[in-house]
Amino acid sequence: xxxxxxxxxLRGTIGDITFYKTKDGHIARxxxxxxxxxIANDPAFQRTRENGSEFGRAxxxxxxxxxxxRTLLLNSADSxxxxxxxxxxMKVIQADSTSARGLRNVIDGEAELLIGFxxxxxxxxxxxxxxxxxxxIDRVTGAITVDLAPFVPANMIAAPAGTTHFKIxxxxxxxxxxxxxxxxxxxxxxxxxWDMVPTATITHTNMVTPNSTKPLxxxxxxxxxxxxxxxxxxxxxGSYNPLAMVTVSGx
Numbered sequence: 001x002x003x004x005x006x007x008x009x010l011r012g013t014i015g016d017i018t019f020y021k022t023k024d025g026h027i028a029r030x031x032x033x034x035x036x037x038x039i040a041n042d043p044a045f046q047r048t049r050e051n052g053s054e055f056g057r058a059x060x061x062x063x064x065x066x067x068x069x070r071t072l073l074l075n076s077a078d079s080x081x082x083x084x085x086x087x088x089x090m091k092v093i094q095a096d097s098t099s100a101r102g103l104r105n106v107i108d109g110e111a112e113l114l115i116g117f118x119x120x121x122x123x124x125x126x127x128x129x130x131x132x133x134x135x136x137i138d139r140v141t142g143a144i145t146v147d148l149a150p151f152v153p154a155n156m157i158a159a160p161a162g163t164t165h166f167k168i169x170x171x172x173x174x175x176x177x178x179x180x181x182x183x184x185x186x187x188x189x190x191x192x193x194w195d196m197v198p199t200a201t202i203t204h205t206n207m208v209t210p211n212s213t214k215p216l217x218x219x220x221x222x223x224x225x226x227x228x229x230x231x232x233x234x235x236x237x238g239s240y241n242p243l244a245m246v247t248v249s250g251x
Contacts, residue, residue, distance in 0.1 A: 023079055053102045058089035061106045061177050065089075068173040068182035069219055075238030076169075076221050078121045088117055106177045111215045111250030118244050119219070123160075125244035128222055131156040135218045135247035137172075142210040144172025144185075144218045146246070148202040153194045157222065160240040165191045165225040165232060169243075172206030173217045183208045191225055191232055218247040 017028055062085040066073060073081075089106065092113050096104035118124045131151035137144050148168065153159075157166060171186035187204035208216060221243030225232045234241075 054093050054104055057105055058086050058093055061089045062086045064177060064180050064182060065175055068175055068184045069171050071186055072169055072171050072221060072243055073119060075223055076241040076243035077119050081119050088114055112248045114245050115248050120242055123240045123242045125242040128158050128242045137216050137218060137247055137249040139249060140211060142208045144206045144208060144216060146170050146204045146218060146220055150198045150201055152196055152198050154196050159194050159224055160235055162226045162235055163194050163224045164227040166194050167191050167223040168202060169223060170204040170220045172208055174208035174212050174214050176214050213251060216249040217245060219243055220246045
């Protein structure tokens with residue numbers, strides 16, 4: 001794969017060369033690879049089929065997890081988040097020590113490996129929020145909770161230039177990766193001033209199914225705003241908003 005550097009950028013196919021545009025620039029790629037039928041049937045490609053099966057499973061798992069927190073992701077994700085999440089899901093699947101190669105899955109893997117995953121690599125939660133918080137998952141009651149002690153916003157939140165206000169957001173989600181369904185609830189504070197006035201204690205309780213046997217997840221994030229003539233506007237359409245996986249109970 002090579003980048004196009006000339007003044008005239010091509011799109012389409014000429015001979016065995018395909019020209020196309022991505023977010024990384026104009027790309028030229030030569031056609032090639034092994035015939036699909038051979039990959040599907042040749043014993044020499046058994047490992048390839050196994051890897052492909054698990055990669056596909058990771059992609060589906062990432063898709064259902066993203067769907068479960070879509071409300072928050074709409075304003076808090078970078079352009080390569082999908083591929084990064086798929087890579088992390090592959091690590092979860094590869095941690096499955098009971099299933100045969102090619103059959104490893106999220107349920108028998110280690111979903112806790114997703115703790116710390118940043119959905120917006122351009123604005124991470126760890127680089128924006130310095131206030132103390134505690135996330136807990138009560139599987140018996142179905143309560144997925146995050147608590148923040150009172151803090152001074154201007155001291156404990158590293159906000160982008162132009163910020164006048166912010167909001168704390170969270171979501172708890174119960175994901176059935178086998179049936180590709182989920183139960184989700186989310187919370188948010190009111191829009192708060194980014195100033196030197198301490199906040200009150202903040203508690204978000206997101207309820208899912210009590211006594212669930214499915215993986216449970218807690219995500220936490222921030223949304224930044226600028227007030228202009230009495231109206232609130234999101235900064236850069238949310239490109240500065242962090243969102244991260246802070247707690248997981250995988251079973």
